[in-house]
Amino acid sequence: MTDEAMLHLVADPDHARLAADTLFAALERDLGPRLPASAEMLHVGATAIPGCLTKGDLDVAIRVDADDFPAAAAILAARFAPNAGSIRTADFAAFEGRVMAPALGLQLTVRDGQFDVFHRFAVALRADPSLVARYNALKIRCDGAPMSAYRQVKDAFIREILSTRP
Numbered sequence: 001m002t003d004e005a006m007l008h009l010v011a012d013p014d015h016a017r018l019a020a021d022t023l024f025a026a027l028e029r030d031l032g033p034r035l036p037a038s039a040e041m042l043h044v045g046a047t048a049i050p051g052c053l054t055k056g057d058l059d060v061a062i063r064v065d066a067d068d069f070p071a072a073a074a075i076l077a078a079r080f081a082p083n084a085g086s087i088r089t090a091d092f093a094a095f096e097g098r099v100m101a102p103a104l105g106l107q108l109t110v111r112d113g114q115f116d117v118f119h120r121f122a123v124a125l126r127a128d129p130s131l132v133a134r135y136n137a138l139k140i141r142c143d144g145a146p147m148s149a150y151r152q153v154k155d156a157f158i159r160e161i162l163s164t165r166p
Contacts, residue, residue, distance in 0.1 A: 057105060
C-alpha cells in the first residue's frame with residue numbers, strides 16, 4: 001500500500017505568494033541566461049494569481065521554440081528531477097525541485113504546442129475574479145483529499161476555462 005499525497009492548502013496564501021515570487025526571481029536570474037534565447041519563463045501557478053488559494057508551491061512554465069526544446073530539456077534535466085507523475089512528449093517535459101522552498105514545478109513546452117496552455121489559464125484567472133472564486137471553491141472542497149482526486153477536478157475546470165477563452 002502506498003501513501004498518496006493529499007492536497008493541503010496553506011493558511012497564509014499571501015506569505016506563500018511572496019516566497020514563490022522570491023524563488024521565481026532567483027530562477028530568472030540563475031536559469032534564464034542558461035536557457036536558449038527563445039525561452040520565456042512565466043510564473044503561472046496559484047501563487048501567481050492574486051487572491052487565489054494555494055498549496056504554496058511555485059509553478060513555472062518555460063516556453064521555447066520547437067528547435068530549442070531538446071537543449072532546454074537537457075539544461076533542466078541537469079538541474080532538476082523529472083516529474084515522475086507527469087507525461088513526457090516531444091513538446092512537453094515536467095521537472096520538479098521538491099527540496100526547494102517552496103516546492104518547485106517546471107513545465108517545459110514548445111511554444112504553441114499541444115501543452116502550451118499554462119500561461120493561458122493564468123491569464124484567464126487574472127482577468128476574471130469570478131473564475132478565481134470558482135477555483136478557490138474547488139480547492140476548498142478538495143482540501144484534505146488525495147491529490148489524484150483534486151487533479152481530476154482541477155483538470156476538468158482548466159479544460160472548461162480554456163475551451164471558452166481564445
